[in-house]
Amino acid sequence: MARATVQDVAKTAGVSVGTVSRVLNGSAAVSASSKEKVTGAIRQLNYRPLASARDLRRDRTMRILALAKNLDSPIISEAFRGVGDAAALSGYVSLIAPTAGDLEREQQLVDILRNGSVDGLVMFSPTMPDDDIEALATQLSVVQVCEIADSEAAFGVSIDDRQAAFDITRHLIETGSRRLAMIGHRAARSGRLREEGFREATAKAALLPEQTLFADGDFDFHAGRRLTRELLKMDPLPDAVFCGSDTVAAGCVREITGAGFRVPEDIAVAGFDDSIQAEMCVPELTTIRQPAYEMGRLAFEALFERMTEPGASRRGRTFLPHELVVRDSTKGEAKA
Template sequence: MARATVQDVAKTAGVSVGTVSRVLNGSPAVSASSREKVAGAIRQLNYRPLASARDLRRDRTMRILALSKNLESPIISEAFRGVGDAAALSGYVSLIAPTSGSLEREQQLVDMLRNGSVDGLILFSPAMPDDDIEALATQLSVVQLCEIAESDAAFGVSIDDRQAAYDITRHLISTGARRIAMIGNRVARSGRLRERGFRDALSEAGLDAHHSLFATGDFDFHTGRRLTRELLAMDHLPDAVFCGSDTVAAGCVREITNARLRVPDDIAVAGFDDSIQAEMCVPELTTIRQPAYEMGLMAFEALFARMTQADGHRRGRTFLPHELVVRGSTKG
């Protein structure tokens, strides 16, 4: 029988993976009833936490490295929080480093894994080509998080970005929107998948993309404002805009409002991530919720197995469920 995981405990207890993690960490921020459910599930499944530091071979560094282009995204921060919490449960320290999208900087940091300075590596939106990730993961302990390259050797944890973008575009269509624009980012792997889902939903409904604008640099609030200004300068305004992140959507809402147009009455806006920016917007953003913390937990669990078990090399990818969250920035 396969060994029970944190996800199995959460499902049996009827709570989130984060709640299970907090119980295992002894956090006081858990209700007595939730703690009792988790304890019962642990007994029922005979769950055993991943090995403690004293059980591991002494030649391990007990450190892992997590790389990302930047640490500004709320989704990255939450996912890496999950990585850090799961690592701590196993006596590991997680080192988190931004690369600024520099391939040279990324390779310098990856050398820490090659030379044994860390035991494992988690990659979020790497700059290196897919073939390099494949070669690296074939030899060393590597797991991908959220941004998944086309690599059979490097296991990855994410949501289904194409399906999520399809779902939110279908929502916009269901509200009556017909001239739907997208503000996206083709540099990121997830951005390309979201564009595919967007176009698939339009094609299925017999619609064409009204306008599509794609960032080539930073994908942030100011990018959202700049590209929305370009969108508003075009003939025939869209009646809805799908933005590839909540941060960009916040910039989009700002510029639409500055143009004395109303969201969603004149132009509906949808984001992606369900970050804090989604609730800070006026109106609050319709968006896609990613279980970022749980993805971080699962990424470390897969990495730990790769580092410590002879047969622990998982391949392919696992999609965790996303959720469409409908708020005031769209109709319906």
């Protein structure tokens, strides 16, 4: 059975997570009735804090650092919010630094962990090679979120990108699309896995190579626009485009409708992430929902174990479930 979390205690007690935290830290700013509810829930769930923040402060900085290539990804922002909220409950301050994909900059920031200026490191989209991440995680407290290197030592939490891409590509095929294109991002680990899922689904549907197109770019709006312009020069046109992110899909829709075509009647479009852009787009995007906040929360929980109970460190990776969300940008029945 999974160990009860602070969130479980709060739900059972019918109070906020902050109230549970105040009870655990011995704060006087809690009513007697709330304290009774929390302590009852703790007993009921057999909840055991890994360590108290006050004990940890004796020999720790109480800071963690998160590294990301950029800060404009909605998924990374939401995952970092999960990390930060969970860290705050244990008395930690979360710092985040963009690396812009610069390996030298990333290594300089990692040195902040090596010299003891922070207690742990969360890597959202590492640039360094997998072997370097493995070596780093063998010595220090490191976890990964979203973009997971092939490292057993560095625990990682994400969704199964390959299966998610397979599921959304299969949806496009099952709703009548026969000439499919994908706008992907091979430079990213998740992008390569999504391409594999796309190709697996098209192969399983016995689509011919000339029925599948691939355009390599980035996970941003301008890449979506630029690569869609190239796809619109094809003859015949694709009848569906799977985009590696909702941001890319928004750019794709912009170019398709700007060229006088209809989405999804002429060309269906699907995104990935279920970010705010998916609902802002017209029409709203069919996409893959990632539990980004929960991924961040679980990542800090694993990092906390590494920082406080090294012998109990989690290894490998955990995949959280994804969800296919069908909206108006593809053919088929929409699900809100």
